[in-house]
Structure formats: C-alpha cells, structure tokens
Amino acid sequence: MTENFWKDKYPVGINSEIDPDEYQNIQAVLRQSCERFADKPAFSNLGKTLTYGELYKLSGDFAAYLQQNTDLQPGDRIAVQLPNLLQYPIVVFGAMRAGLIVVNTNPLYTAREMEHQFNDSGAKALVCLANMAHLAEEVLPKTGIRHVVITEVGDMLPTLKRMLVNAVVKHVKKMVPAYSLPGATRFTDAMARGRDKAVQEASPQSDDVAVLQYTGGTTGVAKGAMLTHRNIIANMLQCRGLMGSELGLGCETMVAPLPLYHIYAFTFHCMTMMLIGAHNVLITNPRDLPAFIKDLGKYRFTGFVGLNTLFVALCNSEDFRKLDFSGLKATFSGGMALQLATAERWQAVTGCTICEGYGMTETAPVVSVNPFQNNQIGTIGIPMPSTRCKVIDDEGNDLPVGAIGELCVKGPQVMKGYWQRPEATAEVLDAEGWLKTGDIAIIQDDGYMRIVDRKKDMILVSGFNVYPNELEDVLATLPGVLQCAAIGVPDERAGEAIKLFVVTRPGESLTKEQVMQHMHDNVTGYKRPKYVEFRESLPTTNVGKILRRELRDEELKKLAAAS
Template identity: 70%
Template sequence: MYENFWKDKYPEGIPSEINPDEFENIQQVFKYSCERYANNPAFTNIGHTLSYSELYRLSGQFAAWLQQHTDLVPGDRIALQMPNLLQYPIALFGAIRAGLIIVNTNPLYTAREMEHQFNDSGAKALVCLANMAHLAQQVIPKTSIKHVVITEIGDMLPFFKRHLVNAAVRYVKKMIPPYNLPQALSFRKVLSLGEGKAVVEASPKSNDLAMLQYTGGTTGVAKGAMLSQRNLIANMIQAKALGTSEWVEGEEIIIAPLPLYHIYAFTSHCMLALLAGAHSVLITDPRNAALMTKAISQWPFTAFLGLNTLFVSLCNYEPFRKLDFSKLRLTASGGMPLQQAIAERWQQVTGCPIHEGYGLTETSPIAAANPYMKYQIGSIGMPVPSTAFKTIDADGNDLPIGETGELCIKGPQVMQGYWQRPEATAEVLDKDGWLKTGDVGFIQPDGYIRIVDRKKDMILVSGFNVYPNELEDVLASMPGVLQCAAIGVPDEKSGETIKVFVVRQPGSAITEEQVLKYMHDNLTGYKRPKYVEFRNELPLTPVGKVLRRELRDEELAKRKKS
C-alpha cells in the first residue's frame, strides 16, 4: 500500500524511483566527478579554492600515506575532527580511497565525549584540528588510536597567507592550548609523505560499511549509525532527483555554513554536490556573520543550505541583507523545524523561498523534501524517490493515509543498523526494513507529509539532537546532586535551549554557577544548559521515573503567563 502510494504523486519531471546501484561505491562517484569536472572549482575556504583535479591529487596523497606509512587496512575506522576546512574533503576522500570507514567527530566535543565515540567506534586513526589537540592528548591513551594527524586552520592556504592565518590563530587569538603529542604528524607532512606515491584504490561492495555517523537515535545513548556505500549513494541520487531537479550540473555555487561533520551538510556538500559537480563555499565559523557575509559576497551563489537558527541570524544582519541574491534559486532547510515567520522573512530578504526537508542520521539523512518547483510551507514535502512513509499506532499497527501516528520510513538510504548494538537496532528497525522515527505526523492525500510532534524527550538545539538522558547522566555524577532532570524550552535563536532541574543532596549548597560550570566542562556547547532551577523534589511516576512532560508543561505555562 505505502510503497505504491507516491508513484503518481510527484510533479512532472521527478521520478518515483531511482537506481541506488548506479555506482557500486563512493570511489566510483568521486573519480567520475573529478574527471568530468576536473577544472571546475570543488571547494573554497578562506579565499582559496581547490579544483576537482586538485582535490583528487591531494586526496590521493593522503590515501598513499595511509597505505604506505601506516598499518591501517580497509575496514579500519578513522575519526575526522575538523570544522569546515579544505583539509576535511582531502582527508575524507583520501580515507575513502584507502578503504577506511569514516567516523565524523564534532570538533567541539569534550574529552569525555571524544573518548566514548573513539572507543565505541574502535577508531585507529584521528585527523584533528590543533585547537582541540590538547583534548586528544588526554583521550588517546585510553583508546585504540595509533595514528594522529594534526592540522591548523590555514594549512591548505598559499604560503604567505597560511603562515599569517596560523600565526594569528596561535599567537594573537591564542586559540591553540598547549599539547604534547609526539607521535602526531602535521597534515602538510602527511601530504608530503604521500606525494608521488601510488594509491591502491579500494573497491568496496555496495553493502560494505562507509561511515559510522553518531547519533542519539531515539534514545540518549550515542550510537554509530552504520551507513553503507549504497545508503550514501542512494541518498545523493535521491536528493538530486527531488530537491535539485533544476540544477545545472557543473555550474552551481552552494554556500556551506553548516558543519560537514553533521550528516545533513555531509550528504549535501560531500555527496550530492560531488555528483552534480557543484562548487561548495565552506564557512568555517557561521556564527561570525561579518566574516561569513564577506566570504559569500565574492560569489554569485545559486544555492544556500541552512537551518532556522542561521536564517534568523543572517536576516537580522544588515550587511547580509544588502548582498546580491539575483542568482539564488534554491534555499534548503533541514536539521530543525522551520518557523513560517522565518521562512517568510528569508524570502522577503533574498527573494528565494525556503524548501523544507526532513531526515535522520539513520536515513543518510534525507527522507523527504519539498520538490523544487512545488513546495508547501509547513510540510516536510514528499518522500525522496524510492522511499515510502507510513504511520503506525501505539501498538505498531499500520494506519490509513491521513491518520496521525508515528512516522516510519523505508528506502535504500535507511541505515544497516547501530554499530555493535543489535538490541537498539531491533527497537527501531523491523525485519521488513521499516525504520521507526519516533516523530508523530500524518500523510496528506496529495502525498505531502506534516510533522505534528517530535520525539517525546529529545531537545533540538540549532538542529542538533540533545538527549536528556546524557545530560542527566553527567549532572547526576556531580557531587551534591541527588536528583535531576533536563528539558527543552523555547528559544528564539536556537529553537530550543536547555533547562535543568536539580534536587540537592541533604547538606549540599551547590550553586547555579557551579552546575553550569560542571556541565560546561563535560559537554559540548550546544548540550550545555542555559537555565538551572533547584527544587525540593521532582514529579515522578509510581516507579520513580522523572516526569519530564510535567516539567515541560509547567515551564510552558509559566512562560505564557509572563
């Protein structure tokens, strides 16, 4: 029923099915694009551009170093921990060409978070920005990582600019804390060691693992979603078919402010843009509106991928509003719900509507999107080709079209499962390939889908999933804390922000400042609470589980009164 429902629903020109086996592996896509668009720009960052042919050459040098100067073999995991820099696609495609499995790592992670991800994935190598090498120094002895590459922000820039940028970061802004990693090699040294060396191109099968992308899934435990070669290839072809059907191959210029270590940006800029021969302008720090505006003002950009928080920030920045948007034809939103007022404001400023989509790390990530030529504000669009949605009730029974229930997804982009967690996989993925999203919504008769509620306890901060379980586990380990709970509260800038409730142990006098510092020291920035409230007790179920819903309802009621 569901698999065939959309066959006649797509606008003219959009296929209902794609061939996920058009390429056997990502290496084939990469080589195809680098040959076809050899002289075209592939990535730009801090004013310097790499062509597709240069990207192929440099990634080959990185691959050759991996193969000839380390003991890594195909199937080993390599963690990439960098913001948006030219070094990222070089290391990414070099590792892929050597047959390694990518483990994307947030460069803002704390030592605790790094240690969990590196150990869970079994990573044996790490490419890390120097700014967080001091954390790597703490963590590496507790992991299986043997090979470490350290890069600085300006490493891929021309000689004089490289030294100027790196010196400014290290000595003027003092953004690189001291570290001691004698076994580490610099990124430039690694490329030098691989220069002129032959690469034995890996040739994984379509169902071989390509990436472990970490997510909270539908619970708070950070798990690696196993994304295969076929998953990622299918999703890039699906996105191209539905979301970018009006693109001119080899001519699009896409602004890339979202971090490539996040699956939404990764698939958009490293997979989809690759297939389309597009030029991605990488923004290292999108929070700096002045630098970002200056960077993108130099390009007649045709596409912009962002999320609600970023759209708010830019629309409120006068120099951005004065840019030339005459070439902008596609703005895509994902990662967090798009507010209608912001969508209207963006279109007013740029003249370009925002097309909202929907996805999960577990779906590589794009599962639905508004077609380029026919979008509905407030909906997440239609399933990308070769994908079906359905809704189920609380007992797991299928519901008719139009009825509200938990959304489930089936398609070639759905993950293989969670890395080494068969029980967690079985909770969300059934034997027929349907993935439970935990999101509540309904399917309209015209094929468009709307979300009406999110996963019960998940907090969505600027497009990042934050799970109360993790926050509460950290806070509960703080001396003086008896009970605690974390919830999301509305926030104009980030969609939601975090509030924690604390019951002190008898005799404890811990303060709000101490709680915030403890969370700051143990959690990435977007996971840190903004508000702390002390209580004598928390609302509990009969079995002693904290009723977060009750806390949320109380908080919303208070905010409405004020």
C-alpha cells in the same frame, strides 16, 4: 496505505524511483565527477579554491600516505575531527580511497565525548585540528588510536599566507592551547610523504560501511549509525532527483555553512553537489556573522543550505540584506523546524523561497523534501524517490492517511544498523526494513507530510540533537545532586534551549554557577543548559521515573500565562 499511494505524488518530470546500485561505491562517484568536472571549482575556503581535479590528486596523496606510512588496513576506522576547511574533503575522500571507514567527530566535543566515540568505534587513527589537540593528548592513552595527524587552520593555503594565518590563530587569537603529541604527524608532512605515490584504490562492496555517524538515538547513549556506500549513494541520487531538478551541471555555487561532519551537510555538499559538479563555499565559522557575510560578498552564489536559526540571524543583519541575491535560486532547510515567519522573511530579503526537508542520521539523512515545483511551507514535503513512509499507532498498527502516528521510513538510504548494538538496532529497524523515527507525523492526502510532535524526549538546539539522559547522567556526577531532569523549552533563537531541574541532597547546597560550570566542563557547547531551577522534588511515576513531560507542560503554561 498501499505502495501505489506514493507513485502519483511526484511533480511532473521527477521520477518516483532511483537506482541505488548505479555506482558500486563512493570512490566510483568521486572518480567520475573529478574526471568530468576536473577544471571546475569544487571547494573554496579562506580565499583558496580546489578544483575537482586537484581534489582527486590531493585525496590520492593522503590515501597513499595512509597506505605506505601506517599499518592501517581496509575496514579500519579513522576519526576525522575537523571543521569546514579544505582539509576535510581531502582527508575523508583520501581515507575512503584507502578503504578506511570514516568516523565523523564533532570538533567541539569534550574529552569525555571524544573518549566514548573513539573507543566505541574502535578507531585506530585520528585526524584533528591543532585547536583541540590538547584534548586528544588527554584522551588518546585511554583509546586504541595509534596514528594521529594534526592540521592547522591555514594548512591548505599558499606558504606565506599559511604561515601568517597559522601564526595569528595560535599567537594572536590564542586558539591553540599547548599540547604534546610526540608521535603525531603534521598534515603538511603527511601530504608530502604521499605526494605522487601510487595508491592501491580500495573497491568496497555497496553494502560495506562507508561512514560511522554517531547519534544519541532514543537512549542518550551515543551510537554509530552504520551508513553503507549504498545508503549514501542512494541518498545522493535521491537528493539530485528531487532537489536538483533546477540545478545545472558544473555551474552552481552552493554556500556551505553547516558543518560537513554533520551527515546533512556531508551528503548534500560532499556527495550530491559532487554529482553535479557544483562549487561549495565552505564557511568555517558561521557564528562570526560579519566574516561570514564578507565571504558571501565574494561569490555570486546560486544555492544556500541552512537551518532556521541561521536564516533568522542573517536576515537580521543589515550587511546581509545588502548582498546581491540575483543568482540565488535554491535554499534548503533542515535540521530543525522551519518557522513560517522565518520563511517569509527570507523570501522578502533574498527573493528565494526555502524548501524544507526532513531527515535523520539513520537515513543518511534525507527522508523527504519540498520540491521546487510545489513548495508547501509548514510541511516536510514528500518522500524522496524510492522511499516509502507510513504512520503507526503505539501497538505498531498501520494508520490511514490523515491519522496521527509515529512516522516510519523504508528505503535504500536507511542505515544498516547501529555499530555493534544489535539490540538497539532491533528496537528501531524491523525485518522488513521499516525504521521507526520516533517522530509523530501526519501524511496528507496529497502525500505531503507534517511533523506534529516528537515521541522522543530529544531536545533540538539549533538543529543539533541533545538527549536528556546524557545530560542527566553527567549532572548526576556532580556532588550534591540527588535528582535531576533535562528538558527543552522554547527559544526564539535556537528553537529550543536546555533547562535543568535539580534536587539537592539533604544538607547539601549547590549554586546555579556550580551546575553551569560542571556542564561546561563535560559537554560540548550546544548541550549546555541555558536555565537551571532548583526544586525540593520532581514529578515521578509510581515507580520513581521522572516525568519530563509534566515539567515541559509546566514550562509551557508559564509561557502562556506570561504572554
């Protein structure tokens, strides 16, 4: 496949290339957009809206706090463990303006997962929600974190509403377990200390790391993908170039139900939408469908970003179907495969087609997407501008168009590498910049691509990557377990659900409830199993490696027989 293969695959009016060096760093994008769209709404949540001008002011206050009240230096890592609240963009952009590297952290992590990520990244500071501060209390003595900022759900709301919301969350809903962090600073106090103070604006180089985004990779060991300013800016420009052709400046309202700590939502809402001055409606808890739909009813939204499971849940809601969709002109899907039935149902309900894309943490994250002008349901679209794709066989040889092989990606959005893991980096990234995705794909004659299988044993639960090795390592610590394996099985709601197979030690017995409780205590929600099966033995190779594929094949045969 030649370089020229891709040049004529883009619809008329879309450039096949972008300039990834248009901006030196993310701060430059933020400054330009906040000046250009100063009076336009940037983010809304819980009934409060921040304009771009206010976002710049508040992120500057947080940056000043970090610079004048801590000993943090440019290049230090700060873990940000927040759901979709107005505090998230303030903290992230403030940290970047102070020159810090953001370590996005899932608020649902268990203490074990937090400890690994904090220590692996070398984080020196943490900003987290009070709801999980009790876990921080447990973990922090085992880490190098010296500075902690605690925020509550309602901290960005007007005084009376803030007090009411925080009191309800803590005392009525009982969502804030007791904790003791004597050295921590309240977010409101930090903002007050930094208010109107001078900021020494950091000016990192384009190749400096902006975000450490953790991913399990193929081994199950969580690794930090080093995403540079150039990586993220390139993907922002690519998204605008291919997805933004129908979107206007300063007039779009985008629904943001996916978590901003996930690189998909981060790059789309915090970066791409900032470039066009869009208004992002942050949904803190999309699982609370009634509250989510009630929020949607307050806005004439023009864009929606989601994934298959969310589209299904919404379309099944009578209240959602009653909403006004007259303004909706763009819906984007990623994170997991979009099912044809879901796409058809969404279009029937909303009148809007879904453009499916594909990406991964290591590509900041978007690799390809279906353009508005020619949307092919069932494909992952065409590569982003300035992106090249190819498929290879098991020996690494390039394969022709139409052949099935491992998808490889090359472009300015491809990560710098894994944080302090040169060997793991070398396994997936070659000297020419080609990244092995681990996914099996076909590139069609027209340039559109289809994912046909996963080379990895990764399980995809509602768009979140779950790695069998991690689950098996956790389960192996349960007394009585001799052998175990984790696989994904088809699930109508989540795409895949986790099934564990357990072989107990001779003379020992375990129950499903004991296994479930052990996993509940040690892994976050989406990594917990739905099914547990006890067996006398598991299929293995002649050297004793458990054959997960055989287990998957058995489950698929059972399903086929049942249907």
